[in-house]
Amino acid sequence: MERRRIVGHQSIFILLLLLLLPSSLHAARIGDLTDTDILEQALRFFSFRDEALRTALLGCILLGLNCGLLGSFVVVRRMSLVGDTLSHAVLPGIALGFLWNMSKDPVVILIGATAAGALAMLTVNAITRTTRLKDDAAMGLVLSSFYAIGICLVTMIQRLPTGQKSGIDKFLFGQAAALTPSEVWVMAGTSLVSLTFLALCYRGLLVLSFHREFGESLGLRMAWMHHALMLLTAFAVVTAMQAVGVVLVSAMLIIPASTAYLLTDRMHRLVIIAAVIGMLSAVLGAFFSFLGNNFPTGPFMVLAGAALFSIAFLFSPRHGWLTRMWRHYSRRRRTERENTLKAMYHVLEDRDFHGEGVSLVDLAQRRRETIEEVTHRAAALKNAHLATLTDDGTILHFTPQGLQKAKAIVRNHRLWELYLTNVMLYESDHVHEDAEKIEHVIGEDQVRQLERRLDFPETDPHGKEIPKISSVSHRS
Amino acid sequence: MQTLIPSFDAHLVLVEPWTTALPTYGWMVLMAFLVTATCGLIGNYLILRRMALVGDAISHSVLPGLAIAFLITGGLSLPAMLAGALGAGLLTTSMIEFIHSKSRIKADAAIGITFCTLFALGVVLINVFASRVHLDADCVLYGELSYLHKPADAIAPRPVLIMGGVGLTVAALIAFFYKELLVSSFDTMLAASLGFRPKIIHLCLMAMLSIVIVAAFESVGAILVIAMLILPGATAQLITNRLAPCLWLSVLHAALSAVLGLHLAVWLDCSMAGAVVVAAAFLFTLAWIFAPGGILAGRRGATADPLLDSPLSS
Numbered sequence: 001m002e003r004r005r006i007v008g009h010q011s012i013f014i015l016l017l018l019l020l021l022p023s024s025l026h027a028a029r030i031g032d033l034t035d036t037d038i039l040e041q042a043l044r045f046f047s048f049r050d051e052a053l054r055t056a057l058l059g060c061i062l063l064g065l066n067c068g069l070l071g072s073f074v075v076v077r078r079m080s081l082v083g084d085t086l087s088h089a090v091l092p093g094i095a096l097g098f099l100w101n102m103s104k105d106p107v108v109i110l111i112g113a114t115a116a117g118a119l120a121m122l123t124v125n126a127i128t129r130t131t132r133l134k135d136d137a138a139m140g141l142v143l144s145s146f147y148a149i150g151i152c153l154v155t156m157i158q159r160l161p162t163g164q165k166s167g168i169d170k171f172l173f174g175q176a177a178a179l180t181p182s183e184v185w186v187m188a189g190t191s192l193v194s195l196t197f198l199a200l201c202y203r204g205l206l207v208l209s210f211h212r213e214f215g216e217s218l219g220l221r222m223a224w225m226h227h228a229l230m231l232l233t234a235f236a237v238v239t240a241m242q243a244v245g246v247v248l249v250s251a252m253l254i255i256p257a258s259t260a261y262l263l264t265d266r267m268h269r270l271v272i273i274a275a276v277i278g279m280l281s282a283v284l285g286a287f288f289s290f291l292g293n294n295f296p297t298g299p300f301m302v303l304a305g306a307a308l309f310s311i312a313f314l315f316s317p318r319h320g321w322l323t324r325m326w327r328h329y330s331r332r333r334r335t336e337r338e339n340t341l342k343a344m345y346h347v348l349e350d351r352d353f354h355g356e357g358v359s360l361v362d363l364a365q366r367r368r369e370t371i372e373e374v375t376h377r378a379a380a381l382k383n384a385h386l387a388t389l390t391d392d393g394t395i396l397h398f399t400p401q402g403l404q405k406a407k408a409i410v411r412n413h414r415l416w417e418l419y420l421t422n423v424m425l426y427e428s429d430h431v432h433e434d435a436e437k438i439e440h441v442i443g444e445d446q447v448r449q450l451e452r453r454l455d456f457p458e459t460d461p462h463g464k465e466i467p468k469i470s471s472v473s474h475r476s
Numbered sequence: 477m478q479t480l481i482p483s484f485d486a487h488l489v490l491v492e493p494w495t496t497a498l499p500t501y502g503w504m505v506l507m508a509f510l511v512t513a514t515c516g517l518i519g520n521y522l523i524l525r526r527m528a529l530v531g532d533a534i535s536h537s538v539l540p541g542l543a544i545a546f547l548i549t550g551g552l553s554l555p556a557m558l559a560g561a562l563g564a565g566l567l568t569t570s571m572i573e574f575i576h577s578k579s580r581i582k583a584d585a586a587i588g589i590t591f592c593t594l595f596a597l598g599v600v601l602i603n604v605f606a607s608r609v610h611l612d613a614d615c616v617l618y619g620e621l622s623y624l625h626k627p628a629d630a631i632a633p634r635p636v637l638i639m640g641g642v643g644l645t646v647a648a649l650i651a652f653f654y655k656e657l658l659v660s661s662f663d664t665m666l667a668a669s670l671g672f673r674p675k676i677i678h679l680c681l682m683a684m685l686s687i688v689i690v691a692a693f694e695s696v697g698a699i700l701v702i703a704m705l706i707l708p709g710a711t712a713q714l715i716t717n718r719l720a721p722c723l724w725l726s727v728l729h730a731a732l733s734a735v736l737g738l739h740l741a742v743w744l745d746c747s748m749a750g751a752v753v754v755a756a757a758f759l760f761t762l763a764w765i766f767a768p769g770g771i772l773a774g775r776r777g778a779t780a781d782p783l784l785d786s787p788l789s790s
Contacts, residue, residue, distance in 0.1 A: 080584040081529055088699060099480065130771050131764065133523070133710055140528040141710050141760065144703030148753030151700070152740075155747040156480055173599060247536075247699065251592030258585045295603045302596035309589060313579055321578045 059179040060282035062187040063240040068278025070233045071253035072271045076209050083250035087237045088143040089120030091150025091246050106183040113238040120146050174245030174298030176286040190235040245298035255305035262312040262319045281305035335440045340377040341406035343367050357395035407467040412439040414460035415450045421461040428461040489743045505738045507636050508752045511692045512730035514643035516708025518688055523709045524661045531705045533591035535689050535698050537568040539598030565686025616698055642691040696749040703753040711760045714767040
C-alpha cells in the first residue's frame with residue numbers, strides 16, 4: 001500500500017520531468033488558439049511547446065507546490081481562516097507596490113503585499129488582545145477593512161491614464177496566462193525558501209503544530225517559528241495571487257492540504273501529498289481556463305481542487321465517507337452471517353448432532369424470527385458459500401468452511417465467557433452479552449492465548465462443550 | 477501622486493453632494509446607509525454568537541445562488557433573487573455541517589472549502605454564461621453604488637426600495653423577537669429551557685442573513701458586505717455593554733460612515749462602497765482608541781470580559 005503510493009509519487013514526478021524536456025516553439029498568444037479541438041489543445045498545453053504557456057504552467061506548478069506545502073501546516077493548526085484574512089488583506093499592499101513605479105514589478109509587489117499582510121495579522125492580534133472582540137470578528141473586520149482600502153486604491157489606479165492597461169485587475173480573479181518570467185522566478189525563489197525552511201525545521205514545525213507548549217518547555221523558539229511560518233505563508237499567498245486571484249487564493253492553501261489530511265495520518269506524507277495535489281489542481285485549473293478562452297484561472301483551480309477533495313472525501317481508503325459506510329455495512333453483514341451460522345450450530349448441538357440438515361423452521365424458532373427473515377439469512381449464507389440450501393428451500397446444510405466458521409464463533413463465545421468468569425471473576429450470568437460482541441472481532445492470536453491461559457478447557461461456564469477445530473484457515 | 481489623489485476642493489466635496497448633485501448622491505448615500513444599517517443590525521447578533529465567519533462564508537456563496545437564479549429565470553426578479561440567496565445560504569450551512577460531521581476535517585477548514593468552492597462555481601458560471609448573466613466580475617468584487625436611477629413613476633430607485641424593505645423587515649423582526657434573540661445568543665441552555673428552540677432561531681437568523689446579504693450584494697459586492705456585517709456591531713460593542721444601545725449605535729455608525737464615505741468617495745473619485753467601508757473602519761479605530769472598552773481606557777478587555785460583569789439587560 002505504502003509502496004504503491006511512493007511509486008505513484010515517483011511516476012508523477014517523472015511525468016513532470018518528461019514534460020519539461022521538449023524543445024520550445026514560439027507560438028501565438030494563448031487567446032488565438034481557440035479554433036482547434038480539445039485534444040489538440042491539451043497536447044499543446046501539456047507539451048510545454050510555447051513560451052507563454054510554459055511560463056504559465058511552470059508558475060502554476062510552483063504555486064501549487066508552495067501553497068500545498070504551507071497549507072498543510074495551516075490546516076493542521078486549524079488556522080484556515082488566517083489564510084483567508086491574509087489573502088484579502090494584502091490587496092492594499094499590492095496596490096501600493098504597483099503605485100511604486102506604475103508597473104507590475106513582482107519584487108516590489110511582494111514586499112508591499114507582505115507588509116500589508118503582516119500589518120493585518122498584527123492588527124488582528126492587537127484587536128483580540130485589547131478589546132473583548134473574539135478572533136473571528138477581528139479577522140472578518142480586518143480582512144474586509146483592508147480589502148476596502150485596497151478596493152479604493154485599485155479604483156483610483158484604474159482611473160489614472162496609465163492604469164487602464166496595467167492589469168492590476170488581474171489580481172482579483174487571477175490569470176495564469178498573465179504571469180511573466182520574472183514573477184515565475186520570484187515564485188521559484190519563495191518555493192525554494194519554504195522548501196529549505198521546511199526541510200531544516202521540520203521537527204520544530206511538528207512540535208509547533210501539535211504540541212506548542214511542549215516545544216516551549218524545551219526552550220524552542222516557538223514564537224519565532226510561528227512568525228517565520230506565517231511570513232512564508234504570506235509569501236505563498238502573495239506569489240500565487242497573480243494566478244489565482246485575491247479572493248480565492250486562500251482556497252489553494254486549504255483545499256489541497258485538507259484533501260491530503262483525508263488521505264494520510266502522517267505529517268510528512270501529508271505535506272508531500274498536499275504539494276502534489278496542489279500542483280495537480282493548479283495545472284488542471286489552468287488547463288480548463290485555457291480551454292475556455294482566457295477565463296480567469298483562479299476559480300477553475302479551486303474547482304479542480306474541490307473535485308479532488310470530494311473524491312478523497314468519498315473514497316479515501318481510511319477516512320472516506322463512502323468507504324467508511326461500506327466498511328460499516330460489510331461488517332454488519334458479516335456479523336449477521338456469523339450469527340446465523342452460530343444459530344445453526346446451536347440447533348445441531350441441541351439434538352446432539354443427529355443428522356446434518358437444519359430446517360429453516362428450527363432456525364426461525366431458535367432465532368425468534370419469522371420464516372421470511374430466516375429465508376433471507378439463509379440466502380446470504382448460500383451466497384457466501386457457507387451453507388447449501390436444499391432445492392425446496394427448507395433445509396440448510398453447512399459447507400466445510402461454514403462448519404469451521406460456526407465452530408470458531410461458538411468457540412470464541414464460550415472461551416470468552418470462561419475467561420470472564422474464571423479470570424476476571426464475573427458472575428456467570430453476566431457474561432453472555434459481552435461474549436456476543438467479542439466473538440466477531442477477536443483474532444486467532446488472542447484465541448490461542450485465551451486457550452493457553454485457560455489451560456485448554458473442555459466446557460464453558462454453563463457446561464456446554466467448547467468445539468475443537470483442527471485448523472482455522474478461513475476468516476473472511 | 478498629484479493625479480492619484482485629487483486636490484481637496486471643499487465646495488465640490490462637501491457642499492455639492494448636498495445641493496446641486498443631490499438627486500444622484502442622495503440616493504447613493506441613502507442606499508449606503510440602508511445597507512450598512514441593515515447589515516449592522518444583524519451583524520450584532522453574528523458577533524455575539526461568534527458566527528462572523530459564517531457571514532463571510534454566506535456572503536461568498538450567495539454568488540452561485542444568484543447566478544443560477546439568473547440562468548433559470550433569465551432576469552433578476554425579486555422572488556428569484558430571494559430564492560437563490562436562501563438556497564445558497566442553506567446549502568452553505570448544510571455543506572459546512574456535512575463536511576465537518578462526516579469526516580475528520582475541522583470546522584474552520586470546512587468553512588473555507590465550502591465558500592471558496594461555491595464562490596469559484598459562481599465566478600465560473602458568470603464567466604461561462606456571460607451573455608446571459610448580467611452580473612459582472614467587478615460588481616461581485618466591489619459592488620456598484622453609483623447607478624441608482626430613479627424611474628419617473630417610482631418613489632425611489634428599485635434597489636433602494638428593496639433594501640429599505642429588507643431593512644424594515646429586519647428591524648421589525650428584531651424588535652418583535654428581541655427577547656428570544658437576546659437569550660438564545662447568550663445562553664442557549666436557558667433559551668432551550670424557556671422553550672425558544674435555539675435551532676429554529678439559528679436557522680431563521682441564517683435565512684435572514686442570506687436575504688440581507690443578497691439585497692446588499694449588488695451595491696457592495698461579496699467581500700465588502702462582511703465589513704458591513706461586522707464593523708458597526710464591533711464598534712458599538714466597544715462603546716456599550718448593553719444590547720439595545722448596541723443596536724442603536726450600530727445604526728448611528730452606519731449613518732456616519734455612509735455620509736463620511738460619500739465625501740471620501742467624491743474627493744478621491746474611487747469606489748463608493750469601498751470608501752464607506754474605509755470610513756466605517758476609521759470610526760471603528762476611533763472607538764477602539766477612545767471608547768470605554770478601548771485601548772486608552774485601560775486593558776479592561778484583556779483581563780475580564782465586561783459582559784460577564786454586568787449582565788445584559790434592556
